[in-house]
Amino acid sequence: MILFREEYKKANDNIKVDNELLEKTLRSAFVRPLPKKRKFNYTAITKVAAAVIVAVGCTAAYPALVEKPEIDTVVVNEPISTPTEETVIMEKEPEKTQAIPTKKPVRKKVESAPVVASVQTEIAVPENPISRMIEPESAIAYSEEDFISPVGFEQISVIYNEDGTEDYVYEGLDEKIISVHVSASEESQISEPQWKEDGESVGVIFSKDGKLLDVTAENMTREEITDAFSKHIQTDKEENVE
Amino acid sequence: MSVFSTREFKEQMTRKYFSMVYKLALNQTKNKELADDVVQEVFLRYIQKDIEFESEEHIKAWLLRVTINCSKNVFQDSWFKKTEGFSFDIPFEHEEKSDVYYMTLELPQKYRSVIHLFYYEDMSVSEISKCLGQKENTVKSLLRRARLMLKEKLEGGYDFV
Numbered sequence: 001m002i003l004f005r006e007e008y009k010k011a012n013d014n015i016k017v018d019n020e021l022l023e024k025t026l027r028s029a030f031v032r033p034l035p036k037k038r039k040f041n042y043t044a045i046t047k048v049a050a051a052v053i054v055a056v057g058c059t060a061a062y063p064a065l066v067e068k069p070e071i072d073t074v075v076v077n078e079p080i081s082t083p084t085e086e087t088v089i090m091e092k093e094p095e096k097t098q099a100i101p102t103k104k105p106v107r108k109k110v111e112s113a114p115v116v117a118s119v120q121t122e123i124a125v126p127e128n129p130i131s132r133m134i135e136p137e138s139a140i141a142y143s144e145e146d147f148i149s150p151v152g153f154e155q156i157s158v159i160y161n162e163d164g165t166e167d168y169v170y171e172g173l174d175e176k177i178i179s180v181h182v183s184a185s186e187e188s189q190i191s192e193p194q195w196k197e198d199g200e201s202v203g204v205i206f207s208k209d210g211k212l213l214d215v216t217a218e219n220m221t222r223e224e225i226t227d228a229f230s231k232h233i234q235t236d237k238e239e240n241v242e
Numbered sequence: 243m244s245v246f247s248t249r250e251f252k253e254q255m256t257r258k259y260f261s262m263v264y265k266l267a268l269n270q271t272k273n274k275e276l277a278d279d280v281v282q283e284v285f286l287r288y289i290q291k292d293i294e295f296e297s298e299e300h301i302k303a304w305l306l307r308v309t310i311n312c313s314k315n316v317f318q319d320s321w322f323k324k325t326e327g328f329s330f331d332i333p334f335e336h337e338e339k340s341d342v343y344y345m346t347l348e349l350p351q352k353y354r355s356v357i358h359l360f361y362y363e364d365m366s367v368s369e370i371s372k373c374l375g376q377k378e379n380t381v382k383s384l385l386r387r388a389r390l391m392l393k394e395k396l397e398g399g400y401d402f403v
Contacts, residue, residue, distance in 0.1 A: 001399045001400070001401040002399065002400050002401065003400075003401050003403060004342060004361065004392070004396075004400045004401060004402045004403075005361045005402075005403060007340050007342040007343075007400075008342050008343065008346065008357075008361045008362060009361070009362055010340065011338055011340055011342055011343035012265050012343070012358075012362050014334050014335050014336060014338055015264075015265055015268060015332065015333060015334060015335070016333045016334060016335045017260070017261045017264055017265075018264070018274075018278065018333070021264075021278055021281065021282070022256070022257065022260045024282075025256070025260075025281065025282050025285050025286070026253060026256060026257075026285075026289075028282070028286070029256075029285060029286050029289040029290060030249065030253075030289065
């Protein structure tokens, strides 16, 4: 049995290191004087200021996002200007009784305490140009242009690999990142989520017209990835039913 | 000024880790010209930026991580995307007859990096995890998958100890 480690080390030790490049790098790096340490970290100050502005803006905009409270009517007692019979009677016998002004109920509109409406955060679902029936245990037929992003995730970058494969990097709720690796020339077959031995990181494989998707969830638990992709399948089903 | 920030120390570290960074850059870019650019970028940043390092191990981990990031940036460059890309070009001292290195280069970038750090730099899973800023379980998963892919590609029995 050949040891992979030994063979791999031999091959790397066989690589010719360019010493001219080393000297050239040192020369160019040290020709420019090292930057002087600034008194203030302007980058950090700018970032903090930007964060404060965003926070203030969000706080100011929050009331507009909350549902307008309903206006209730409340009975408010107010003294009336015109005397009633009772007051007239009272005035005739001032020594016996004290004039007590009667009050006529007046309806006045009063705003009730603001109702705290529940703010629904919608999961940003990317537009899905396809509507096809998807069976979890059968092959999916997608075309290359019709790749569906996982529900609840937004694509933030694409890494084009030299071997023709692509890595789509998504950011989801709670800033969790997953990367979807699209490789060519694989068999098409959907499989159930494949759980690794450690029980935490997950590989989910979808089929796609000869393309295999391999999702490595780096910051998600098993329940989270299952939930995200089950919603993904369910969303497609519902669209097709409609 | 700490000892890690002196010019002499930085030059010493550059000479010491130049080969390590160069071979990792080659592993990531698979091309000498691109690897040259990456290596220069890494050490320019190391020498010219005023970074507070705690130890030499910290410097080594920083160099490895920046090398991988700079290599990724090469492929994300818009000019690179529009061109046909660079050809496969590894400068060997003698002709490399073993398939092991070439099959490793066929793996996707994220698998190549963990294979290289584990099998050539002799780093543990824990060290790789800290270096790359990934969970240990993620590193284990990447290693396991990489080994499976290599087993399929390589003919003959290989022991991945």
